[in-house]
Amino acid sequence: MIASRTRRARKAFRGQIAYHGAGxxxxxxxxxxxxxxxxxxxxxxxxxRQPAIPPWPTDGFSLDSYRSLDTFGAxxxxxxxxxxxxxxxxxxxxxxxxxxxxxxxxxxxxPLKNVLFVLIIATLMIPFQSILTPLFIILAKLGLSNSLIGxxxxxxTLQLPFSVFMMRNAFDAVPKEIEEAARIDxxxxxxxxxxxxxPLVLPGVATVAIFAFLNAWNEFLxxxxxxxxxxxxxxxxxxxxVRAGRLGAIxxxxxxxxxxxxTIPCLIVFLLLQRYYMRGLMAGAVK
Amino acid sequence: MTGSGQKQPLSSRRRRExxxxxxxxxxxxxxxxxxxxxxxxxxFTGWMxxxxxxxxxxxxxxxxxxxxxxxNDVRFMSALRFTAYYxxxxxxxxxxxxxxxxxxxxxxxxxxxxxxxxIFLPVVIGLATASLLWVWLANVDSGFIGPALKALGLVERSxxxxxxxxxxxxxxxxMVVWKIAGFTMIILLTxxxxIPAELTEAARIDxxxxxxxxxxxxxxxxxxxxxxxLIISVTGSILAFDQFYIMTSGGPQNRMISVVYxxxxxxxxxFNLGYGAxxxxxxxxxxxxxxxxQLRLLRIGEERP
Numbered sequence: 001m002i003a004s005r006t007r008r009a010r011k012a013f014r015g016q017i018a019y020h021g022a023g024x025x026x027x028x029x030x031x032x033x034x035x036x037x038x039x040x041x042x043x044x045x046x047x048x049r050q051p052a053i054p055p056w057p058t059d060g061f062s063l064d065s066y067r068s069l070d071t072f073g074a075x076x077x078x079x080x081x082x083x084x085x086x087x088x089x090x091x092x093x094x095x096x097x098x099x100x101x102x103x104x105x106x107x108x109x110x111p112l113k114n115v116l117f118v119l120i121i122a123t124l125m126i127p128f129q130s131i132l133t134p135l136f137i138i139l140a141k142l143g144l145s146n147s148l149i150g151x152x153x154x155x156x157t158l159q160l161p162f163s164v165f166m167m168r169n170a171f172d173a174v175p176k177e178i179e180e181a182a183r184i185d186x187x188x189x190x191x192x193x194x195x196x197x198x199p200l201v202l203p204g205v206a207t208v209a210i211f212a213f214l215n216a217w218n219e220f221l222x223x224x225x226x227x228x229x230x231x232x233x234x235x236x237x238x239x240x241x242v243r244a245g246r247l248g249a250i251x252x253x254x255x256x257x258x259x260x261x262x263t264i265p266c267l268i269v270f271l272l273l274q275r276y277y278m279r280g281l282m283a284g285a286v287k
Numbered sequence: 288m289t290g291s292g293q294k295q296p297l298s299s300r301r302r303r304e305x306x307x308x309x310x311x312x313x314x315x316x317x318x319x320x321x322x323x324x325x326x327x328x329x330x331f332t333g334w335m336x337x338x339x340x341x342x343x344x345x346x347x348x349x350x351x352x353x354x355x356x357x358x359n360d361v362r363f364m365s366a367l368r369f370t371a372y373y374x375x376x377x378x379x380x381x382x383x384x385x386x387x388x389x390x391x392x393x394x395x396x397x398x399x400x401x402x403x404x405x406i407f408l409p410v411v412i413g414l415a416t417a418s419l420l421w422v423w424l425a426n427v428d429s430g431f432i433g434p435a436l437k438a439l440g441l442v443e444r445s446x447x448x449x450x451x452x453x454x455x456x457x458x459x460x461x462m463v464v465w466k467i468a469g470f471t472m473i474i475l476l477t478x479x480x481x482i483p484a485e486l487t488e489a490a491r492i493d494x495x496x497x498x499x500x501x502x503x504x505x506x507x508x509x510x511x512x513x514x515x516x517l518i519i520s521v522t523g524s525i526l527a528f529d530q531f532y533i534m535t536s537g538g539p540q541n542r543m544i545s546v547v548y549x550x551x552x553x554x555x556x557x558f559n560l561g562y563g564a565x566x567x568x569x570x571x572x573x574x575x576x577x578x579x580x581q582l583r584l585l586r587i588g589e590e591r592p
Contacts (some may be wrong), residue, residue, distance in 0.1 A: 009290070022391070026402065029465070030408060030469070034408065037424075048429065051445065071341050080398050086512065097320065100316060100317070101318075108307060119424070123321060127522075127547075127570065130574075132555075133554050134332050135324065138328060138331070153535070154324055164317055218416065220413065220528075225551070236416070239419055239531070244531060255419055262419075267408065267412070269411075277411075
């Protein structure tokens with residue numbers, strides 16, 4: 001009796017070891033590329049051309065890679081600021097526009113309501129890659145060619161189907177009684193929306209904001225097509241100059257530094273707000 | 288949906304009717320953006336596809352010539368073939384990795400949350416960033432993979448992974464699996480967790496083995512989730528661009544030009560905007576057809592739970 005119990009315990013223990021052994025191996029595969037790149041980006045400039053064995057700095061920590069990244073384009077700060085400006089503006093605009101639209105779709109009845117809602121959602125079916133040329137021409141007509149504002153407006157539009165859907169569901173989940181009570185207390189329209197309802201749909205706003213930030217920060221093709229002058233480039237477009245290299249030689253140190261600069265904000269945002277990110281993903285998966 | 292279909296009590300109906308139009312005001316900014324930056328461009332793409340449309344100078348109506356040209360365009364056909372090939376292989380690879388991972392992180396036990404987070408990390412970085420990262424890792428002289436293989440004594444010389452079609456393709460597949468598997472895993476996980484524990488328990492008591500339970504219980508119950516994950520993977524792969532542009536520049540021997548890459552080349556490198564628009568319409572039709580199939584698949588899952 002006791003023997004069989006210890007045998008079972010030992011078997012369970014061995015199972016645990018096997019499970020976590022596999023878990024650690026899997027985690028290594030997914031972490032290693034990021035980790036190796038971060039470490040390698042701190043090697044000396046002279047090492048950047050050598051094979052990355054070992055990938056960590058062997059003769060002292062150095063910022064050479066970041067310095068050489070800074071020599072591309074208009075300097076890495078300028079492009080980081082461009083990327084940040086586009087991403088944050090996309091977040092703010094997406095939140096405002098989808099908050100209003102979500103509220104309108106959830107609380108009002110008006111003609112063509114369902115048609116318009118389906119129209120917004122249906123844009124998900126059409127890949128934006130297929131409408132880049134007209135976007136380019138329309139932005140030029142609006143005086144927004146080669147402009148970060150134009151790029152932001154395009155990003156906001158691409159975020160709308162998901163965001164409006166999220167926000168409408170968030171408002172649908174708020175009981176009508178709360179609104180009625182606030183109305184009796186004299187809160188109306190925008191004041192009602194901002195002071196009373198906004199705190200109640202804040203988790204939905206967080207989800208919308210995270211997706212807007214990550215998608216705008218990481219987007220490559222639209223930025224590549226819509227931005228034409230050097231100093232306007234966002235980080236992914238700048239990196240194409242680094243990738244192309246100079247005089248046939250690619251500075252891999254600068255590539256590693258660029259990858260680090262582009263990766264770290266994503267990882268921070270995700271790790272801090274993981275709960276809201278996963279919520280958005282689940283909502284998308286269930287619906 | 289609860290807000291739209293409900294009957295209003297009589298007392299508040301009057302006020303509702305007065306405020307109805309205000310709803311349009313709330314959705315106006317969203318509608319404006321969608322119309323200006325989506326509906327108009329889609330229609331405009333259709334219009335452009337019927338023209339010879341250079342970057343400078345005037346465009347000329349040429350009817351369906353762009354489309355007849357498309358069907359005779361050998362390079363477009365090979366782009367279509369390559370994209371289909373890539374889509375099939377990468378989707379199989381993603382599922383082959385993501386399904387076991389989903390099962391691996393399904394049960395609540397110690398550290399499982401950490402495993403999920405780590406596996407998911409590459410999903411939140413950009414595809415362009417991931418491509419850059421891996422193009423360095425795969426570099427023959429200054430990279431990591433080749434030199435590491437050499438240091439381990441597995442090869443004599445560091446292989447140039449991106450120089451031949453097969454090894455470059457394999458590298459890209461591994462990169463995409465690394466980047467996307469976590470996403471598919473989470474989608475599949477929601478499906479796995481939706482299966483009632485009692486059902487699996489009952490099957491176990493009835494003597495169903497692990498594989499039998501998976502084959503006859505888990506898979507059928509997950510049909511909807513699998514369909515969804517499949518569709519996301521397929522549509523994403525058909526639109527692949529970043530990895531081929533950044534990692535191989537369409538090489539070796541221009542054999543890695545995907546459909547979006549070819550459209551990009553026609554529109555923004557050769558400036559055949561009209562022809563690019565016709566190709567875009569073809570891409571759009573393919574994607575919409577897939578979306579329709581998607582809805583069908585999802586509905587099948589609903590009918591036979």
